[in-house]
Amino acid sequence: MSTRKTVLLLVVVLFAVPAWSKVFVRWTQPVPPPAKRLGVHELAIPWTADALSLSQGAARQGYRVYAEVAIGDASSAAKAAAKVGFAGIIVNSGDSQPDQIDQALRKLRSAYPRLLFLILNPNGKQPQMRGTLIVKRNGVLEATSPTAQPWLDTNLALVRLERAFRPAQTPLYSFAWELTDTSQQQQHGPDAQDYALAVAEAGAFDADLVLSLHESLENGMAQNNPSAWAVWDEVKPYLRFFAQHAERHLDPEANVGVVTDDDAASYEPINLLARHNIAVRVLRPADLSPRGLEGVDVVVVFSSLDKLKAETVTDFAKKGGVAVLVGSHGSLARQSDSGQSAQAVRLSEQSVSYAVGKGHVIELSEPVTDPESFAQDIRRLIDHHKIRISLWNALTTVAVLYRPTGAPDRIVELLNYAEEPLQVQVQVKGSFRSIRFESPEQGCCESLKPTVRDGFTEFVVPSLNLAGRVYLQPESAAPQSSRR
Numbered sequence: 356m357s358t359r360k361t362v363l364l365l366v367v368v369l370f371a372v373p374a375w376s377k378v379f380v381r382w383t384q385p386v387p388p389p390a391k392r393l394g395v396h397e398l399a400i401p402w403t404a405d406a407l408s409l410s411q412g413a414a415r416q417g418y419r420v421y422a423e424v425a426i427g428d429a430s431s432a433a434k435a436a437a438k439v440g441f442a443g444i445i446v447n448s449g450d451s452q453p454d455q456i457d458q459a460l461r462k463l464r465s466a467y468p469r470l471l472f473l474i475l476n477p478n479g480k481q482p483q484m485r486g487t488l489i490v491k492r493n494g495v496l497e498a499t500s501p502t503a504q505p506w507l508d509t510n511l512a513l514v515r516l517e518r519a520f521r522p523a524q525t526p527l528y529s530f531a532w533e534l535t536d537t538s539q540q541q542q543h544g545p546d547a548q549d550y551a552l553a554v555a556e557a558g559a560f561d562a563d564l565v566l567s568l569h570e571s572l573e574n575g576m577a578q579n580n581p582s583a584w585a586v587w588d589e590v591k592p593y594l595r596f597f598a599q600h601a602e603r604h605l606d607p608e609a610n611v612g613v614v615t616d617d618d619a620a621s622y623e624p625i626n627l628l629a630r631h632n633i634a635v636r637v638l639r640p641a642d643l644s645p646r647g648l649e650g651v652d653v654v655v656v657f658s659s660l661d662k663l664k665a666e667t668v669t670d671f672a673k674k675g676g677v678a679v680l681v682g683s684h685g686s687l688a689r690q691s692d693s694g695q696s697a698q699a700v701r702l703s704e705q706s707v708s709y710a711v712g713k714g715h716v717i718e719l720s721e722p723v724t725d726p727e728s729f730a731q732d733i734r735r736l737i738d739h740h741k742i743r744i745s746l747w748n749a750l751t752t753v754a755v756l757y758r759p760t761g762a763p764d765r766i767v768e769l770l771n772y773a774e775e776p777l778q779v780q781v782q783v784k785g786s787f788r789s790i791r792f793e794s795p796e797q798g799c800c801e802s803l804k805p806t807v808r809d810g811f812t813e814f815v816v817p818s819l820n821l822a823g824r825v826y827l828q829p830e831s832a833a834p835q836s837s838r839r
Contacts (some may be wrong), residue, residue: 365710376558376597379421379445379565381529384577385409390417391575394591399445399500399565402432407439411667414440421445422505423475423565426456433467443471445527445565453520477566479530480508482556483549484751484772505751507772512626514560516618519637528557529565547589548774548821555795555822558597559755559768561605593822596795605757605766607638608743611733612651614643614658620682621657624723627730632754634743643667648676652737655679660687673712677736680718687716740810745759747780752819756783767825769816779816787812788830794823 379399385408390396398413400406402424410420419442424432429446436444444463448456460472485506510528517526530553532545550566557564568576575583611628613635615621621637628635638647640658648654648671656668656678665687672678680687699707705721717736723729734742744756744767751773756764765785771777788806793799803825806813816823 371600376561377525377563378554378557378598379527379563381423381458381565381567382409382413382573385412386575386577387413387416387418388576393587394594397421397442402428402494406432407435408568410436410439410441417675419443421471421473423447425449426451426459429459429463429472433463433470433472437467443473443623445473445475446778447475447477449477473527473563474521474524476513476526476528477530479510479513479528481530481533481549482552482770482772483508483533483692484774497691504674505773507751507753509626509629509631509753509770509772510556510562511560511624511629511753511755514562515613515625515629515635515637516615516622517562519615519639519642526560526562527565528562532567532569534569540551543571543586547586550587550590551593551775551795552770552772552821556591556596556770558593559753559770559822561607561739579704587839592795596822604760606760607636608756608758608765609634609650610647610652610737610743611635612654613637613657614640614654614660616640616658618754620722623726624655624681624729627726628733629753631705631734632744632746633730633734633737634756640664645670649828651676653677653679653733653742655681655733656683657681669711669716670713672716675713677714678711679733679736680716682722683718683720687711687718691722741784743784745775745782747782749777752777752779754781764828767827769819769825771819771821773822776820779819780813781816782811782813783827784811785827786810786829787827789826789828790814792816792823793826794820796820 377397378395379397380393380395382398382400385405387393387398396417396419396688398418399421400409400413400423401630402422406422410422413420421443422432422436423445425447426518429444433444438822446456446460456474460474464472472671485508510530513528514526536546553564553566572583572586576587604607611633613621613625614638615637625635636651640660643664644667654668654671654676660668668678669687678687699709701707702717706717706719708715708717744754746752746754751771753770753772755768757768759766765783765787767781767783769779787805789806790803790805790812791800792803793801803814803816812827814825
C-alpha cells in the first residue's frame with residue numbers, strides 16, 4: 356500500500372499542475388509604488404549593495420520580496436535575507452549545471468527553512484510574432500518569405516522541459532526584451548500589449564514569470580507619472596485574470612510524448628510541435644514508463660535507452676503506438692511476435708520503418724535538422740480521430756488543452772500573438788454541450804454554440820484579442836465555476 360501511494364503521488368507531481376500563474380516584477384528603483392496600485396504582490400530584487408534597504412521599503416508597501424541572485428551568491432544572500440524578512444531567494448541558473456544548483460539548494464533549504472528557494476531559467480523568449488522563419492537545410496540557413504506562415508516565438512517548449520526536469524517547482528522563467536523599434540529603444544520601451552502578452556503566455560502555460568520593466572516605465576511609475584501608469588493600467592487586467600488560484604489541478608492533454616535528456620537536441624522540435632498545436636508531454640528517460648505514455652499516440656525518443664526503457668517503448672508500439680527514434684541506429688530489437696526479424700521499409704536516406712505488433716517504429720539515423728518539417732511529419736503520424744485539439748483560421752494562435760483532474764470537462768487556453776482581434780475556429784476531441792468563453796478584456800462568460808459530430812466538438816470564438824479561456828462541459832456535467 357505504501358508503494359502504491361508513493362507511485363500515485365509521483366503521478367500527481369509529474370502530470371497535474373496548479374491552474375494559476377504568479378508574476379514577479381523585477382524592481383530596481385529605491386521606492387516601489389504600493390502593491391495594490393501595481394497589482395502585483397511579488398517583487399524580484401536583483402542582489403546588489405542596495406538590495407537590503409530596497410527590500411525593507413518594498414515590504415512596507417505590501418510586497419513579498421525575493422532576492423534574485425546568481426548561484427555563487429546564494430549562500431551569502433540567504434544569510435542576509437533571512438535576517439531582514441525576505442520571502443525567498445530566486446536563483447538565476449545561468450550556465451550552471453543542474454546538479455550544482457540542486458546540491459547547493461538542498462543545503463540552503465536545510466539551513467534556512469523559512470526561505471523559499473526558486474530556480475529561475477533566464478533563457479526565455481520575448482513572446483511575439485515574427486514575419487520570417489529560419490530553417491536549416493543541408494547545412495545552410497534559409498529564411499522563409501515574409502508572406503509565408505508567420506513565425507511565433509513562444510515559451511511553451513521551455514515550460515514543458517522545465518516541468519519535466521524540475522517537477523517539484525512550477526516553471527519559472529524570464530526573458531530579455533528585443534526592442535527593434537527606435538522609439539521603443541530610446542523612449543517608452545515595450546507597449547502595454549507586449550507586457551500583457553508576456554503575462555498572458557505564462558498564465559496560459561501555467562508557469563511563473565519574472566517580468567522585467569523598461570527603465571522608462573519603472574522610473575515613471577516610481578515617480579507617479581500618469582503616462583507610465585496609463586501603460587501599466589492596461590496590463591493589470593491580464594495580471595488579475597491569470598493570478599487567481601484554482602480549486603482543482605489541471606492535467607495538460609497530450610498526443611505526443613517526448614523523451615529527452617538533452618535540451619539542445621530536442622528544444623526546437625518540441626517548440627515546433629507546440630507551435631503547430633500538437634499537445635506534448637516531455638519525459639526524462641528515468642520517467643519513461645507505461646504510465647508516462649498513457650494516452651499518448653506517438654512517442655519521440657531523443658535519448659539513448661537502456662534495455663528496460665527500450666522494452667517500454669517496444670511494448671508501447673506493440674499496443675498500436677508509433678515510436679520515433681531520433682539519431683538511433685537500430686536501438687530497438689526488430690523482432691516480430693512470431694520471433695522473426697521484422698522487415699524494415701526505407702522511408703528516406705535517413706529513416707526506416709518496421710512493424711512491431713499493432714504499431715510500428717521509425718528510426719531516424721540523423722538528428723532533426725528541419726524542425727518545421729519534422730513537426731508536420733509527426734502530426735501526420737497521429738490518427739485524425741485521435742487528435743485532441745485543432746484550430747482553423749488561426750495561424751497566429753496557440754492553444755493549450757487541459758483536463759481538470761477527476762472531471763469530464765476541458766479547459767482551452769488561447770493566445771493570439773498577432774495582438775489583433777481574430778475569429779478562431781476550434782475542434783476538441785469529445786462531446787461537449789456547454790461552451791463558455793472568458794477573456795481579460797471582456798470578463799466571464801459568453802456562451803458559444805457547439806457543433807458535435809464524429810466524436811468531436813466544434814465551436815467558434817468570435818473575437819480573440821490577445822488571450823482567452825474556454826470551458827467545455829458535457830451535457831450531464833454540473834456547471835463549474837470559472838478560474839477567476
